[in-house]
Amino acid sequence: MDLPGPIHDFLLVFLGSGLILGGLGVVLLTNPIYSTFSLGLVLVCISLFYILSNSHFVVAAQLLIYVGAINVVILFAVMFINGSEYYKDFNLLTIGMALLRWFVQIIWTTRSNQIIEQDLISNSQQIGIHLATDFFLPFEFISIILLVALIGAIAVARQ
Amino acid sequence: MMLEHVLVLSAYLFFTDIYGLITSRNMVRALMCLELILNAVNINFVTFYDLFDSRQLEGNIFSIFAIVIVAAEASIGSAIVSLIYRKKKSTCINQSTFLTK
Numbered sequence: 001m002d003l004p005g006p007i008h009d010f011l012l013v014f015l016g017s018g019l020i021l022g023g024l025g026v027v028l029l030t031n032p033i034y035s036t037f038s039l040g041l042v043l044v045c046i047s048l049f050y051i052l053s054n055s056h057f058v059v060a061a062q063l064l065i066y067v068g069a070i071n072v073v074i075l076f077a078v079m080f081i082n083g084s085e086y087y088k089d090f091n092l093l094t095i096g097m098a099l100l101r102w103f104v105q106i107i108w109t110t111r112s113n114q115i116i117e118q119d120l121i122s123n124s125q126q127i128g129i130h131l132a133t134d135f136f137l138p139f140e141f142i143s144i145i146l147l148v149a150l151i152g153a154i155a156v157a158r159q
Numbered sequence: 160m161m162l163e164h165v166l167v168l169s170a171y172l173f174f175t176d177i178y179g180l181i182t183s184r185n186m187v188r189a190l191m192c193l194e195l196i197l198n199a200v201n202i203n204f205v206t207f208y209d210l211f212d213s214r215q216l217e218g219n220i221f222s223i224f225a226i227v228i229v230a231a232e233a234s235i236g237s238a239i240v241s242l243i244y245r246k247k248k249s250t251c252i253n254q255s256t257f258l259t260k
Contacts, residue, residue, distance in 0.1 A: 020168075023171070024175065026192060026195060027192065039194070049165075053205050053206060055208060057219070058201075058226070061223055065227070066226065073233060073237050077190070077240055078187050081244050095182060102174070103170060103171070107167055123219070130220050135220055146227065149234060
């Protein structure tokens with residue numbers, strides 16, 4: 001989006017804080033239904049962030065597929081199933097510290113340059129053009145993969 | 160400046176969900192953290208599309224393919240989780256030892 005600088009930054013900070021809190025909520029909340037709702041919050045924050053990044057088709061796809069389908073499927077699975085504890089066998093804190101150290105190392109060793117360009121056709125039209133011409137074969141394969149996955153899921157869950 | 164902040168955000172999400180995936184005892188929480196890992200990768204794709212890509216737009220197409228694949232994987236994953244729960248009546252990850260012995 002072509003928002004002025006401070007508004008863009010404010011929205012980014014707002015969505016970023018929602019993302020951070022939601023991510024912590026998914027991992028740390030003990031009730032699995034609360035963590036499922038926190039997952040929904042993170043997915044909605046991500047799709048709002050995609051609006052800021054000029055990719056409107058991915059916003060719609062993310063909302064429909066992730067929040068509308070995957071989150072609901074995970075909610076069904078959570079309601080089937082009881083029990084939510086953490087491992088007592090090994091130390092959670094050492095794993096957290098190791099991952100934190102790895103995270104900091106990755107952040108400190110990357111550089112960035114910025115090149116910004118403008119588009120003339122809208123986002124959905126560009127995606128349609130590419131799906132119909134350059135990426136037609138992956139598109140067909142994706143449909144077959146979805147078909148096989150759905151049939152497989154039904155066949156597995158039927159027993 | 161904006162690029163670095165967004166990449167740090169997606170890296171934070173990635174690492175938090177790797178932590179949740181490794182240390183969760185509940186199978187459904189592991190599935191949720193897996194979805195968030197793949198979402199963090201999608202954030203990277205879309206950010207690089209926004210700041211670096213020209214009219215050729217290959218990053219955005221790949222993020223759509225990634226969303227679709229993750230949808231297929233989530234449906235199969237939850238079917239497998241419910242089947243395991245039906246067989247074993249418990250969702251502890253370290254009790255799913257069907258393949259040993």
